[in-house]
Amino acid sequence: MFGWTGKLAIINLSKNEIKFNEPPLELYLKFIGGRGLAGFFLKPYITLEWDNGLIPLLLFTGPLVGTISPTSGRMTMMSKSPLTGTIGDSSVGGKFGTMLKKAGFDGVIITGKSEYLCGIEITDDDIKINRVEHLKNKSISYVHSIIKDKGSTAIIGPAAENGVLFSSIIIDGHFASGRSGIGLTMAEKKIKYITAFGTKKIKISDFDELKKAREEIVRLTSASPALFGNFGISRFGTGALYDLIDSRHMMPTLNFKKINFEYASSMNAHAYKKKYNPKSIGCSGCHILCKKITDDGTAIPEYETMSHFSALIGNNDIEAVVQANKICNEVGMDTISAASTIACFLEVSNKKLSPSEILSLLEDIGNKKGIGAELGMGSANYAEIKGNKDTSMSVKKLELPAYDPRGAYGMALAYATSTRGGCHLRAYPISHEILRKPVATDRFTFAGKARIIKISEDLNAAADSLTACKFIFFAATLEEYARVFSAVTGIKMFGQDILKAGERIYYNEIIMNSMNGFNSKHDDLPKRFFELESVNKEIKPLNREAFLLARSNYYKVRGLNENGNPSFEKTKELGIDDDLWKIS
Numbered sequence: 225m226f227g228w229t230g231k232l233a234i235i236n237l238s239k240n241e242i243k244f245n246e247p248p249l250e251l252y253l254k255f256i257g258g259r260g261l262a263g264f265f266l267k268p269y270i271t272l273e274w275d276n277g278l279i280p281l282l283l284f285t286g287p288l289v290g291t292i293s294p295t296s297g298r299m300t301m302m303s304k305s306p307l308t309g310t311i312g313d314s315s316v317g318g319k320f321g322t323m324l325k326k327a328g329f330d331g332v333i334i335t336g337k338s339e340y341l342c343g344i345e346i347t348d349d350d351i352k353i354n355r356v357e358h359l360k361n362k363s364i365s366y367v368h369s370i371i372k373d374k375g376s377t378a379i380i381g382p383a384a385e386n387g388v389l390f391s392s393i394i395i396d397g398h399f400a401s402g403r404s405g406i407g408l409t410m411a412e413k414k415i416k417y418i419t420a421f422g423t424k425k426i427k428i429s430d431f432d433e434l435k436k437a438r439e440e441i442v443r444l445t446s447a448s449p450a451l452f453g454n455f456g457i458s459r460f461g462t463g464a465l466y467d468l469i470d471s472r473h474m475m476p477t478l479n480f481k482k483i484n485f486e487y488a489s490s491m492n493a494h495a496y497k498k499k500y501n502p503k504s505i506g507c508s509g510c511h512i513l514c515k516k517i518t519d520d521g522t523a524i525p526e527y528e529t530m531s532h533f534s535a536l537i538g539n540n541d542i543e544a545v546v547q548a549n550k551i552c553n554e555v556g557m558d559t560i561s562a563a564s565t566i567a568c569f570l571e572v573s574n575k576k577l578s579p580s581e582i583l584s585l586l587e588d589i590g591n592k593k594g595i596g597a598e599l600g601m602g603s604a605n606y607a608e609i610k611g612n613k614d615t616s617m618s619v620k621k622l623e624l625p626a627y628d629p630r631g632a633y634g635m636a637l638a639y640a641t642s643t644r645g646g647c648h649l650r651a652y653p654i655s656h657e658i659l660r661k662p663v664a665t666d667r668f669t670f671a672g673k674a675r676i677i678k679i680s681e682d683l684n685a686a687a688d689s690l691t692a693c694k695f696i697f698f699a700a701t702l703e704e705y706a707r708v709f710s711a712v713t714g715i716k717m718f719g720q721d722i723l724k725a726g727e728r729i730y731y732n733e734i735i736m737n738s739m740n741g742f743n744s745k746h747d748d749l750p751k752r753f754f755e756l757e758s759v760n761k762e763i764k765p766l767n768r769e770a771f772l773l774a775r776s777n778y779y780k781v782r783g784l785n786e787n788g789n790p791s792f793e794k795t796k797e798l799g800i801d802d803d804l805w806k807i808s
């Protein structure tokens with residue numbers, strides 16, 4: 225087998241047992257790797273509660289990981305989300321995916337629960353489970369500092385150990401597997417950290433062809449203003465979006481009550497560059513290097529974090545934004561959910577917090593102290609308890625990121641239909657509605673959006689499975705990645721074949737959510753977007769009928785019934801009607 229290692233590790237922590245498995249090529253071709261294969265192995269267990277020992281935590285790389293394919297150093301971490309009850313997953317960067325693959329594994333499936341706090345150490349074809357009770361409740365940077373010589377690290381912090389529903393897993397001290405709260409799954413299994421270190425070479429079918437395919441992608445990215453332009457993400461990080469989103473009247477401000485932040489021009493990516501002069505780092509195998517970090521190792525926040533820890537909660541202190549990001553990465557919490565839950569709390573309690581009070585509240589959430597204990601349940605649960613559920617700006621209980629959907633109707637549809645709840649990355653319509661890539665679409669109409677969102681969801685599912693970073697699709701297409709895939713694996717596939725696999729992967733996720741009772745009732749947006757008149761004349765509330773029609777059209781092109789549930793015919797067409805493979 226080329227590209228894939230052909231080997232999985234299955235760790236049962238309850239039995240302290242490690243087994244290896246070699247799935248057939250047919251399964252790899254159907255689900256590719258990463259998010260696709262992880263979803264395949266999660267499905268037989270998806271109706272169990274998230275904290276049932278049988279629920280697996282899955283770490284999966286893809287066929288391109290560890291090769292010279294651009295941006296291929298990513299991996300998927302997946303389980304059932306403690307926060308939402310949907311599937312819970314994150315594509316995460318750093319070096320972990322590459323190291324895991326070089327250690328000889330396409331994926332690791334962890335089931336059961338350890339009797340003691342443990343660290344799992346993966347090296348070439350070998351896995352050890354260590355007792356590490358002395359690391360209980362220790363911060364992520366502390367644990368990283370003492371285990372980083374063991375290879376790439378995946379660590380949970382005190383937030384997960386204290387039961388915060390939006391706990392993250394931090395890779396290599398900086399890269400967050402944040403959304404969906406599966407840091408808590410890791411804590412439930414009593415795993416403090418996982419390390420991976422490998423020295424094996426990935427087998428490539430046609431290296432010369434791979435080099436040519438890589439050069440083509442690098443050439444396309446060099447010509448992309450969004451990636452390498454003067455204001456692109458290579459230079460400024462994803463924070464480059466801050467000004468643009470505010471100028472399009474889409475910056476979620478004061479819990480989405482407003483669409484512009486009066487301090488935006490002094491809190492944009494230029495301001496961070498001027499104040500901190502950060503250097504660029506990136507995920508393994510990436511030439512874009514969108515991550516920014518100061519000389520003393522402090523991470524400059526991503527756009528979402530920059531926006532939510534400023535506009536969403538009414539804070540105009542840049543240093544407080546940097547420190548809020550740092551606290552989240554120290555205790556292990558998703559920044560989007562943390563900021564959004566604070567915004568919900570501020571609205572419910574009609575309060576305004578100073579920068580130091582915001583930071584102290586974040587510490588309290590991570591350490592389950594005072595009001596922090598209530599907020600650790602996430603905004604939807606908190607708002608429900610307070611009898612004010614419309615103040616949670618979430619979909620399927622996952623807090624919304626930093627794009628107001630009243631300014632981009634594709635985003636409205638994508639938030640509603642996303643298989644992991646309020647997520648911008650399942651389809652990322654900002655690409656065509658705001659960045660105008662690969663072609664511009666009218667951001668104030670639902671017309672044609674059903675089909676575009678469906679195709680984008682399939683594309684991103686394929687990218688997360690190969691793996692490739694979504695940002696690279698501002699410049700390249702699946703045609704280029706099909707060429708890379710064929711060169712690596714020796715199996716000829718065209719862009720449309722990979723897109724079809726993406727459709728299968730996405731539909732499999734819808735089936736899993738449907739098995740847990742999710743349907744059209746949950747594919748909806750907070751009321752605020754249909755009712756609240758904005759202060760800006762350009763941005764109107766969404767028209768409810770137009771939204772429902774677009775959602776109904778989406779169900780049709782996706783092959784779902786009018787309740788948003790999967791059909792037997794589509795399931796059969798995609799070849800996912802006979803795949804109940806239990807982990808053994």
Ligand code: SF4
Pocket residue numbers: 295317318505506507510511512513514515693694695
């Ligand atoms: S563009 Fe950024 S997120 Fe994507 S692979 Fe490169 S460094 Fe990682």
